[in-house]
Amino acid sequence: xxxxxxxxxxxxxxxxxGALVITLKKPFQATVSLIxxxxxxxxxxxxxxxxxxxxxxxxxYAGAIVVLFLFVIAYLGxxxxxxxxxxxxxxxxxxxxxxxxxxxxxxxxxxxxxxxxLWDQPTRPDDIGSPEAIxxxxxxxxxxxxxATSLALVVAAVxxxxxxKRGVRAEGGR
Amino acid sequence: MMETxxxxxxxxxxxxxxxxxxxxxxxxxxxxxPLLLLLAVELMLNSANVALVGFSRHWNVTDGxxxxxxxxxxxxxxxxxxxxxxxxxxxxxxxLDVDRMTVLKG
Numbered sequence: 001x002x003x004x005x006x007x008x009x010x011x012x013x014x015x016x017x018g019a020l021v022i023t024l025k026k027p028f029q030a031t032v033s034l035i036x037x038x039x040x041x042x043x044x045x046x047x048x049x050x051x052x053x054x055x056x057x058x059x060x061y062a063g064a065i066v067v068l069f070l071f072v073i074a075y076l077g078x079x080x081x082x083x084x085x086x087x088x089x090x091x092x093x094x095x096x097x098x099x100x101x102x103x104x105x106x107x108x109x110x111x112x113x114x115x116x117x118l119w120d121q122p123t124r125p126d127d128i129g130s131p132e133a134i135x136x137x138x139x140x141x142x143x144x145x146x147x148a149t150s151l152a153l154v155v156a157a158v159x160x161x162x163x164x165k166r167g168v169r170a171e172g173g174r
Numbered sequence: 175m176m177e178t179x180x181x182x183x184x185x186x187x188x189x190x191x192x193x194x195x196x197x198x199x200x201x202x203x204x205x206x207x208p209l210l211l212l213l214a215v216e217l218m219l220n221s222a223n224v225a226l227v228g229f230s231r232h233w234n235v236t237d238g239x240x241x242x243x244x245x246x247x248x249x250x251x252x253x254x255x256x257x258x259x260x261x262x263x264x265x266x267x268x269x270l271d272v273d274r275m276t277v278l279k280g
Binding site: 049160 | 231
Protein backbone atom coordinates (compact mmCIF):
# COMPACT_ATOMS: atom_id res chain seq x y z
CA UNK A 1 0.00 0.00 0.00
CA UNK A 2 2.85 2.35 0.82
CA UNK A 3 4.25 2.29 -2.66
CA UNK A 4 0.90 3.15 -4.26
CA UNK A 5 0.51 6.26 -2.08
CA UNK A 6 4.13 7.29 -2.68
CA UNK A 7 3.73 6.71 -6.42
CA UNK A 8 0.53 8.73 -6.60
CA UNK A 9 1.95 11.70 -4.74
CA UNK A 10 5.37 11.65 -6.41
CA UNK A 11 4.16 11.16 -9.98
CA UNK A 12 1.51 13.86 -9.57
CA UNK A 13 4.09 16.27 -8.17
CA UNK A 14 6.62 15.37 -10.89
CA UNK A 15 4.12 15.99 -13.70
CA UNK A 16 2.85 19.23 -12.12
CA UNK A 17 6.34 20.65 -11.58
CA GLY A 18 7.34 19.46 -15.06
CA ALA A 19 4.46 21.41 -16.55
CA LEU A 20 5.55 24.46 -14.54
CA VAL A 21 9.15 24.10 -15.81
CA ILE A 22 8.09 24.45 -19.42
CA THR A 23 5.36 27.08 -18.92
CA LEU A 24 6.89 29.61 -16.51
CA LYS A 25 8.48 32.51 -18.36
CA LYS A 26 11.07 33.58 -15.80
CA PRO A 27 14.20 31.37 -15.76
CA PHE A 28 14.50 31.59 -11.97
CA GLN A 29 10.97 30.33 -11.33
CA ALA A 30 11.39 27.57 -13.91
CA THR A 31 14.61 26.42 -12.25
CA VAL A 32 12.97 26.30 -8.82
CA SER A 33 10.16 24.21 -10.35
CA LEU A 34 12.82 21.89 -11.74
CA ILE A 35 14.06 21.32 -8.17
CA UNK A 36 10.54 20.20 -7.22
CA UNK A 37 10.38 17.89 -10.21
CA UNK A 38 13.78 16.35 -9.42
CA UNK A 39 12.82 15.75 -5.77
CA UNK A 40 9.57 14.10 -6.88
CA UNK A 41 11.52 11.85 -9.25
CA UNK A 42 13.83 10.97 -6.33
CA UNK A 43 10.72 9.86 -4.41
CA UNK A 44 9.77 7.67 -7.40
CA UNK A 45 13.24 6.08 -7.18
CA UNK A 46 12.64 5.37 -3.48
CA UNK A 47 9.40 3.62 -4.42
CA UNK A 48 11.34 1.54 -6.93
CA UNK A 49 13.65 0.41 -4.08
CA UNK A 50 16.62 2.36 -5.48
CA UNK A 51 17.71 4.38 -2.41
CA UNK A 52 21.25 5.01 -3.66
CA UNK A 53 20.10 6.44 -7.00
CA UNK A 54 17.56 8.57 -5.11
CA UNK A 55 20.28 9.95 -2.83
CA UNK A 56 22.56 10.73 -5.78
CA UNK A 57 19.60 12.36 -7.55
CA UNK A 58 19.09 14.73 -4.62
CA UNK A 59 22.81 15.42 -4.04
CA UNK A 60 24.06 15.74 -7.63
CA TYR A 61 20.96 16.91 -9.50
CA ALA A 62 19.00 19.01 -7.04
CA GLY A 63 22.21 20.02 -5.28
CA ALA A 64 24.96 20.62 -7.79
CA ILE A 65 23.40 20.94 -11.25
CA VAL A 66 20.50 23.19 -10.24
CA VAL A 67 22.86 25.42 -8.22
CA LEU A 68 24.92 25.81 -11.41
CA PHE A 69 21.76 26.95 -13.21
CA LEU A 70 20.94 29.40 -10.44
CA PHE A 71 24.49 30.81 -10.49
CA VAL A 72 24.28 31.47 -14.22
CA ILE A 73 20.82 33.06 -13.91
CA ALA A 74 22.05 35.30 -11.08
CA TYR A 75 25.14 36.17 -13.14
CA LEU A 76 23.24 37.06 -16.30
CA GLY A 77 20.56 38.95 -14.42
CA UNK A 78 16.84 38.51 -14.67
CA UNK A 79 15.97 39.99 -18.02
CA UNK A 80 12.59 39.32 -19.57
CA UNK A 81 13.06 38.20 -23.14
CA UNK A 82 11.64 40.79 -25.51
CA UNK A 83 8.78 39.42 -27.54
CA UNK A 84 10.41 39.19 -30.93
CA UNK A 85 8.74 38.00 -34.07
CA UNK A 86 9.04 34.26 -34.37
CA UNK A 87 10.69 33.33 -37.68
CA UNK A 88 9.84 29.65 -37.16
CA UNK A 89 6.14 30.12 -36.35
CA UNK A 90 5.02 28.31 -39.48
CA UNK A 91 6.77 25.14 -38.28
CA UNK A 92 5.01 25.13 -34.92
CA UNK A 93 2.11 23.03 -36.22
CA UNK A 94 4.56 20.36 -37.37
CA UNK A 95 6.05 20.25 -33.87
CA UNK A 96 2.65 19.74 -32.25
CA UNK A 97 1.73 17.04 -34.77
CA UNK A 98 5.01 15.22 -34.01
CA UNK A 99 4.37 15.49 -30.27
CA UNK A 100 0.80 14.15 -30.45
CA UNK A 101 1.95 11.39 -32.78
CA UNK A 102 4.71 10.36 -30.36
CA UNK A 103 2.28 10.38 -27.42
CA UNK A 104 -0.15 8.18 -29.38
CA UNK A 105 2.65 5.80 -30.29
CA UNK A 106 3.71 5.49 -26.66
CA UNK A 107 0.14 4.85 -25.51
CA UNK A 108 -0.42 2.18 -28.17
CA UNK A 109 2.92 0.57 -27.32
CA UNK A 110 2.10 0.43 -23.60
CA UNK A 111 -1.42 -0.91 -24.27
CA UNK A 112 -0.44 -3.63 -26.75
CA UNK A 113 2.98 -4.68 -25.45
CA UNK A 114 3.33 -8.39 -24.66
CA UNK A 115 6.10 -7.85 -22.12
CA UNK A 116 5.45 -10.33 -19.32
CA UNK A 117 4.37 -8.73 -16.08
CA LEU A 118 4.02 -5.22 -17.47
CA TRP A 119 0.75 -4.62 -15.63
CA ASP A 120 1.13 -7.22 -12.87
CA GLN A 121 2.12 -6.65 -9.29
CA PRO A 122 5.91 -6.36 -9.17
CA THR A 123 8.08 -9.16 -7.83
CA ARG A 124 10.09 -8.37 -4.74
CA PRO A 125 13.60 -7.50 -5.95
CA ASP A 126 16.79 -8.77 -4.34
CA ASP A 127 19.33 -6.36 -2.90
CA ILE A 128 19.90 -4.45 -6.17
CA GLY A 129 19.77 -0.80 -5.06
CA SER A 130 22.17 -0.70 -2.11
CA PRO A 131 25.50 1.14 -2.38
CA GLU A 132 27.28 -2.20 -2.01
CA ALA A 133 25.46 -3.84 -4.94
CA ILE A 134 25.99 -0.79 -7.14
CA UNK A 135 29.67 -0.54 -6.21
CA UNK A 136 30.24 -4.22 -6.96
CA UNK A 137 28.42 -3.92 -10.27
CA UNK A 138 30.50 -0.87 -11.23
CA UNK A 139 33.83 -2.47 -10.38
CA UNK A 140 33.07 -6.00 -11.61
CA UNK A 141 31.04 -5.53 -14.78
CA UNK A 142 31.16 -1.85 -15.71
CA UNK A 143 34.70 -0.74 -14.98
CA UNK A 144 35.25 0.65 -18.51
CA UNK A 145 32.10 2.84 -18.53
CA UNK A 146 33.03 3.93 -15.00
CA UNK A 147 36.42 5.19 -16.20
CA ALA A 148 34.82 6.66 -19.33
CA THR A 149 32.55 8.83 -17.16
CA SER A 150 35.60 10.28 -15.42
CA LEU A 151 37.09 11.04 -18.84
CA ALA A 152 33.82 12.74 -19.88
CA LEU A 153 33.87 14.88 -16.74
CA VAL A 154 37.49 15.95 -17.37
CA VAL A 155 36.68 16.86 -20.99
CA ALA A 156 33.64 18.87 -19.82
CA ALA A 157 35.68 20.71 -17.18
CA VAL A 158 38.43 21.59 -19.69
CA UNK A 159 35.82 22.71 -22.22
CA UNK A 160 34.09 24.93 -19.67
CA UNK A 161 37.39 26.56 -18.69
CA UNK A 162 38.28 27.20 -22.35
CA UNK A 163 34.84 28.72 -23.04
CA UNK A 164 35.10 30.96 -19.98
CA LYS A 165 38.65 32.09 -20.87
CA ARG A 166 37.59 33.10 -24.38
CA GLY A 167 34.70 35.07 -22.90
CA VAL A 168 37.08 37.03 -20.63
CA ARG A 169 39.40 37.83 -23.53
CA ALA A 170 36.46 39.18 -25.54
CA GLU A 171 35.80 41.58 -22.65
CA GLY A 172 39.31 42.98 -22.86
CA GLY A 173 40.90 40.79 -20.16
CA ARG A 174 43.98 38.65 -20.50
CA MET B 175 8.72 -18.13 -9.24
CA MET B 176 9.50 -15.09 -7.19
CA GLU B 177 7.13 -13.76 -4.59
CA THR B 178 5.05 -10.79 -5.67
CA UNK B 179 4.39 -7.81 -3.46
CA UNK B 180 1.89 -5.04 -3.13
CA UNK B 181 3.18 -2.36 -5.44
CA UNK B 182 2.84 -0.33 -8.58
CA UNK B 183 3.20 -2.20 -11.89
CA UNK B 184 5.99 -1.29 -14.30
CA UNK B 185 3.51 0.02 -16.87
CA UNK B 186 2.49 2.95 -14.67
CA UNK B 187 6.11 3.96 -14.14
CA UNK B 188 6.67 3.80 -17.91
CA UNK B 189 3.58 5.97 -18.45
CA UNK B 190 4.87 8.62 -16.04
CA UNK B 191 8.29 8.43 -17.68
CA UNK B 192 6.74 8.89 -21.13
CA UNK B 193 4.65 11.84 -19.97
CA UNK B 194 7.71 13.55 -18.46
CA UNK B 195 9.66 12.92 -21.65
CA UNK B 196 6.89 14.46 -23.78
CA UNK B 197 6.84 17.50 -21.48
CA UNK B 198 10.57 17.94 -21.93
CA UNK B 199 10.24 17.55 -25.69
CA UNK B 200 7.44 20.12 -25.75
CA UNK B 201 9.65 22.47 -23.77
CA UNK B 202 12.49 22.07 -26.25
CA UNK B 203 10.09 22.75 -29.11
CA UNK B 204 8.30 25.84 -27.75
CA UNK B 205 10.98 27.60 -25.65
CA UNK B 206 13.51 29.93 -27.27
CA UNK B 207 15.57 30.98 -24.24
CA PRO B 208 18.58 28.59 -24.21
CA LEU B 209 18.49 28.42 -20.37
CA LEU B 210 14.90 27.16 -20.39
CA LEU B 211 15.80 24.80 -23.21
CA LEU B 212 18.49 23.20 -21.03
CA LEU B 213 15.94 22.81 -18.21
CA ALA B 214 13.63 20.96 -20.60
CA VAL B 215 16.50 18.68 -21.64
CA GLU B 216 17.03 17.86 -17.95
CA LEU B 217 13.36 16.80 -17.77
CA MET B 218 13.89 14.39 -20.67
CA LEU B 219 17.02 12.89 -19.09
CA ASN B 220 15.15 12.38 -15.82
CA SER B 221 12.26 10.61 -17.52
CA ALA B 222 14.78 8.21 -19.08
CA ASN B 223 16.18 7.56 -15.60
CA VAL B 224 12.72 6.66 -14.27
CA ALA B 225 12.29 4.11 -17.06
CA LEU B 226 15.78 2.67 -16.50
CA VAL B 227 15.32 2.20 -12.75
CA GLY B 228 11.82 0.78 -13.32
CA PHE B 229 13.13 -1.84 -15.73
CA SER B 230 15.95 -2.58 -13.32
CA ARG B 231 13.44 -3.63 -10.68
CA HIS B 232 11.35 -5.50 -13.23
CA TRP B 233 14.28 -7.73 -14.28
CA ASN B 234 15.78 -7.77 -10.77
CA VAL B 235 19.23 -6.59 -11.91
CA THR B 236 21.45 -3.65 -10.93
CA ASP B 237 22.31 -2.65 -14.53
CA GLY B 238 19.54 -0.04 -14.78
CA UNK B 239 20.86 1.77 -11.71
CA UNK B 240 24.33 1.89 -13.28
CA UNK B 241 22.83 3.31 -16.46
CA UNK B 242 20.93 5.95 -14.47
CA UNK B 243 24.09 7.04 -12.65
CA UNK B 244 26.00 7.31 -15.95
CA UNK B 245 23.12 9.37 -17.38
CA UNK B 246 23.47 11.74 -14.41
CA UNK B 247 27.20 12.19 -15.14
CA UNK B 248 26.45 12.91 -18.79
CA UNK B 249 23.76 15.40 -17.71
CA UNK B 250 26.26 17.19 -15.47
CA UNK B 251 28.78 17.46 -18.33
CA UNK B 252 26.07 18.63 -20.72
CA UNK B 253 24.89 21.34 -18.32
CA UNK B 254 28.44 22.61 -17.76
CA UNK B 255 29.11 22.97 -21.49
CA UNK B 256 25.62 24.29 -22.25
CA UNK B 257 25.77 26.98 -19.57
CA UNK B 258 29.30 27.89 -20.70
CA UNK B 259 27.95 28.44 -24.21
CA UNK B 260 25.06 30.53 -22.85
CA UNK B 261 27.44 32.76 -20.90
CA UNK B 262 29.79 33.08 -23.91
CA UNK B 263 26.85 34.09 -26.11
CA UNK B 264 25.69 36.61 -23.53
CA UNK B 265 29.17 38.16 -23.32
CA UNK B 266 29.09 38.89 -27.05
CA UNK B 267 25.92 40.90 -26.40
CA UNK B 268 23.72 38.74 -28.56
CA UNK B 269 20.06 38.11 -27.79
CA LEU B 270 19.50 34.95 -25.71
CA ASP B 271 17.27 33.39 -28.36
CA VAL B 272 18.14 30.11 -30.03
CA ASP B 273 16.27 31.13 -33.20
CA ARG B 274 18.64 34.07 -33.63
CA MET B 275 21.90 32.15 -33.26
CA THR B 276 22.31 31.79 -37.00
CA VAL B 277 26.06 32.44 -37.42
CA LEU B 278 26.74 28.83 -38.35
CA LYS B 279 23.84 28.70 -40.82
CA GLY B 280 25.06 27.74 -44.27
